[in-house]
Amino acid sequence: MRLVLACVGRLKAGAERDLVTRYLDRIRPAGRPLGLNACDMIEIPESAARRADDRMAEEGAALLAALPSGAGLMVLDPRGKSLSSPDFARRIAVERDGGLAALAFVIGGADGLAEAVRARASDLIAYGSATFPHQLVRVMLAEQIYRAVTILAGHPYHRA
Template sequence: MRLVLACVGRLKAGAERDLVTRYLERIRPAGRPLGFGACDMLEIAESAARRPEDRMAEEGAALLAAVPPGAGLIALDPRGRDVSSEDFAARMASDRDGGRPALAFVIGGADGLAPAVRTRADLLLSYGRATFPHQLVRVMLAEQIYRAVTILAGHPYHRA
């Protein structure tokens, strides 16, 4: 199963990019025996539209275009569900076992997700009601994808 992390905005060189890269690199060897491929990060350019609604629509269209055909879609949204790492791992396994060719994880831009992305998502995921910088959310999501793979592998990285 192909994994895709699609995000609006580009991470500059530095600690956040290093952490995201570290977790994404760990996913391939840990996930291969479980049927998961590498996790590709796709960075979508921020829209230059003047109105927030137009920015969300443009970014949303670009995010949806980055989602592989037939893929499951998990989108980060503050109105979404708070799920445990174990439930997140179970969701990934369910999509894999259900024959999905890919699973896409989406982080929108500063204005949020377009309604079209929220509607298309199979799961809206929230990291709580607090607002976090998008760079840190990307690190947190990459880490959770890696953690989910280690949970499914029975690896000691995850300890409840």
């Protein structure tokens, strides 16, 4: 199953991009024996629309258009549920074992995600009630995807 990290906005060169790249690079060798391919990152530009609803709609349409055909979606949303790392890994395994060809993890823009994107999601997940900068959320999500792969592989990286 192909993994995709799809985000609104582009990370500039620096510590956050380096960390995301480090985790995404680790996924390929760890995930291959598990039937999980590389985790590609798709970055779409932020909308320049004046109204928040228009920005969300434009960004949502661009995200959906950029995703692999038929991809499942796990969306970060403050209204979502908090998953433990083992539960997150199990959700990925369920999608993989169900024959899904691609699974996308989606991070919206500053205004949130369009309802069209949220409606397509199999899961809405949240990192608690605190607000985090999008750059850090991207690092945290890349790390959690890598951690999920190591959990599925039985690797000692994850310690409860």
